[in-house]
Amino acid sequence: MVYNSKLFDVIVCGAGHAGVEAALAASRMGASTLLLTGNIDTIAQMSCNPAIGGQAKGQMVREIDALGGEMAINTDVTGIQFRLLNESKGAAVQSPRAQCDKKAYQFRLKHTLELQANLQIFQATVTGLIFAAGKVVGCRTNLDIDFMGTTVVVTTGTFLRGLMHIGQNKNEGGRLGDFSAKTLSNSFLEAGIELQRLKTGTPPRLLGRSLDFGKMQEQKGDNQPTLFAFHDTRDAQDLFHVEQTGERRLGWKPGHEQVSCWMTHTTAETADIVRRNLSKSAMYSGEIEGVGPRYCPSIEDKFVRFADKPRHLLFLEPEGRSTNEFYVNGLSTSLPFDVQIEMVQSIPGLEKSVLLRPAYAVEYDFAPPTQLYPSLESKKVENLFFAGQINGTSGYEEAASQGLVAGINAVQKGRAGEPLIMKRHESYIGVLIDDLVTKGTNEPYRMFTSRAEHRLLFNHGSAELRLLHHARAFNLLSPQRIARVEAKKNSINTWIKRIETERTAGHIFGDQIRSQGLDSPTPNSFDLAPPEVRQEVLYNVLYKGYIERERRHVMKLEQTEKIKIPADLDYSSVRGLRRECAQKLAAFKPYTLGQASRISGINPADISVLLVLIESTRAEQGRP
Numbered sequence: 001m002v003y004n005s006k007l008f009d010v011i012v013c014g015a016g017h018a019g020v021e022a023a024l025a026a027s028r029m030g031a032s033t034l035l036l037t038g039n040i041d042t043i044a045q046m047s048c049n050p051a052i053g054g055q056a057k058g059q060m061v062r063e064i065d066a067l068g069g070e071m072a073i074n075t076d077v078t079g080i081q082f083r084l085l086n087e088s089k090g091a092a093v094q095s096p097r098a099q100c101d102k103k104a105y106q107f108r109l110k111h112t113l114e115l116q117a118n119l120q121i122f123q124a125t126v127t128g129l130i131f132a133a134g135k136v137v138g139c140r141t142n143l144d145i146d147f148m149g150t151t152v153v154v155t156t157g158t159f160l161r162g163l164m165h166i167g168q169n170k171n172e173g174g175r176l177g178d179f180s181a182k183t184l185s186n187s188f189l190e191a192g193i194e195l196q197r198l199k200t201g202t203p204p205r206l207l208g209r210s211l212d213f214g215k216m217q218e219q220k221g222d223n224q225p226t227l228f229a230f231h232d233t234r235d236a237q238d239l240f241h242v243e244q245t246g247e248r249r250l251g252w253k254p255g256h257e258q259v260s261c262w263m264t265h266t267t268a269e270t271a272d273i274v275r276r277n278l279s280k281s282a283m284y285s286g287e288i289e290g291v292g293p294r295y296c297p298s299i300e301d302k303f304v305r306f307a308d309k310p311r312h313l314l315f316l317e318p319e320g321r322s323t324n325e326f327y328v329n330g331l332s333t334s335l336p337f338d339v340q341i342e343m344v345q346s347i348p349g350l351e352k353s354v355l356l357r358p359a360y361a362v363e364y365d366f367a368p369p370t371q372l373y374p375s376l377e378s379k380k381v382e383n384l385f386f387a388g389q390i391n392g393t394s395g396y397e398e399a400a401s402q403g404l405v406a407g408i409n410a411v412q413k414g415r416a417g418e419p420l421i422m423k424r425h426e427s428y429i430g431v432l433i434d435d436l437v438t439k440g441t442n443e444p445y446r447m448f449t450s451r452a453e454h455r456l457l458f459n460h461g462s463a464e465l466r467l468l469h470h471a472r473a474f475n476l477l478s479p480q481r482i483a484r485v486e487a488k489k490n491s492i493n494t495w496i497k498r499i500e501t502e503r504t505a506g507h508i509f510g511d512q513i514r515s516q517g518l519d520s521p522t523p524n525s526f527d528l529a530p531p532e533v534r535q536e537v538l539y540n541v542l543y544k545g546y547i548e549r550e551r552r553h554v555m556k557l558e559q560t561e562k563i564k565i566p567a568d569l570d571y572s573s574v575r576g577l578r579r580e581c582a583q584k585l586a587a588f589k590p591y592t593l594g595q596a597s598r599i600s601g602i603n604p605a606d607i608s609v610l611l612v613l614i615e616s617t618r619a620e621q622g623r624p
Contacts (some may be wrong), residue, residue: 007587011149015043017396018155018388018403025407038125040042044109050102057397058095062463068476072228076249078104082225096226101320108250152408160365165282167336197549201361203331207354208324215349216262225255233484262316269346282334334361369436375409375419394444425554561594
């Protein structure tokens with residue numbers, strides 16, 4: 001049975017962090033959008049740690065906000081603790097992080113989706129895709145209802161043939177208490193899309209009243225919280241908007257009544273328990289074939305790979321204001337439940353702890369992302385887009401970033417418009433997607449500041465300014481907000497010019513700031529400028545030489561990024577191109593010469609051959 005006689009413009013399969021951003025982006029661009037999920041009650045569920053942000057991830061969330069996404073504002077109004085990481089280091093690597101109320105975050109996003117124009121939500125499990133002439137045209141569900149659409153965005157998270165492990169115990173599902181999408185993988189394989197297996201895990205959850213916080217170190221939130229959304233350019237009503245129906249979305253004043261987290265550590269007894277039981281771990285007994293995340297290892301991995309470390313830090317983080325449940329950050333494991341109890345109770349402050357939920361590992365299918373164009377459209381099937389953990393990433397922020405881009409580009413594809421492709425020098429989102437589609441990944445990919453060679457340009461406060469041209473080009477922000485961002489940008493540039501030209505006591509203000517630090521004098525009335533403006537001005541002045549050098553480097557690299565490679569180029573017929581190189585390029589199908597240069601095994605001589613070919617073809621066709 002076909003649900004609708006009229007096609008949806010965009011169908012999004014999956015309502016995790018990638019799916020909700022994809023659906024909101026598409027519908028806010030005016031496209032008729034359908035969001036399919038196996039369980040409406042778990043929309044935007046925080047399956048692991050109920051926290052948003054962190055190193056490089058915090059910058060990505062601010063970029064999502066700059067492009068009209070929802071994650072930042074949703075975090076601000078449901079956050080229960082805010083901290084700025086790396087505060088003692090340079091502003092380029094400072095990253096906001098927030099602990100959220102798990103259920104408030106989820107419920108507010110669900111409500112936001114329900115109130116969104118052009119968006120329909122429907123509860124059904126997608127069991128397969130419908131193809132015609134090499135294109136995706138719809139999807140099938142477990143209810144024997146088919147949905148037809150111009151484009152489809154797949155955001156299945158860990159649910160593709162998801163299998164959970166607790167010791168030798170196995171249960172099908174993408175997360176504890178939920179289902180496994182067992183047949184959708186076959187649909188991908190039939191279309192020629194390669195699938196592999198990855199693994200991730202989560203720690204146990206503990207009952208707060210069973211913990212002895214007196215044996216732990218308290219971690220409070222910042223007195224002046226760093227928020228994620230750009231509230232200075234948003235409408236005031238964005239915080240607690242009341243719809244025409246009288247419905248008020250859940251949330252509270254950002255940074256209000258923050259709660260504490262707590263730090264403890266493993267012991268020699270913990271290490272002994274884990275090592276004695278390694279053979280019972282699903283990871284070490286051969287039960288799991290998928291590769292786990294290198295940067296968020298299980299406790300088994302920690303004691304094996306870092307055997308010289310006497311202990312490992314753990315963080316007890318509350319799951320919300322209205323629950324007594326605590327998340328044990330750093331204690332991910334797939335050991336049997338009885339061993340988990342023994343292990344947890346060997347930790348200071350947790351000696352009498354009660355486990356509410358066991359830790360477990362989950363392995364799942366993913367599609368190696370080198371099968372995607374930079375727009376996140378499949379190279380194998382036209383009009384099919386992938387976003388989130390199906391692309392081999394790990395983390396809510398990485399998923400949301402991809403979902404936002406995939407949703408925008410699904411709309412653009414249906415309208416025959418140019419896709420949104422962010423470059424490596426513009427944003428962490430640009431780095432993320434370029435890394436995935438160019439280099440691929442054989443382990444769950446996580447974003448770090450070290451992955452971005454131009455990170456000096458990516459301080460979190462500049463996201464709106466860096467991405468303004470994209471927001472304007474794709475109508476991602478309201479005209480009022482665009483005008484406010486432009487006004488802020490003009491104000492920043494005006495103040496930078498004044499500081500770099502005006503003098504005090506015979507010295508230019510800018511030179512004094514660079515030689516004496518941020519406590520140096522500034523022009524009259526600068527202290528009256530909004531804090532967001534002052535921070536950005538001082539960042540640009542303080543690091544002027546480094547920023548200018550970085551921008552010169554970017555300009556040189558930009559030349560290769562502007563040279564597009566014809567999609568139908570037959571690499572095997574290019575004279576002077578090594579056979580190995582031709583095979584790699586044919587498999588990757590790079591979008592530009594710059595992207596081709598970043599493929600492993602492609603050297604400068606290969607790029608020179610391609611450049612000569614492209615330029616000679618343009619000359620023959622009379623194009624510049």
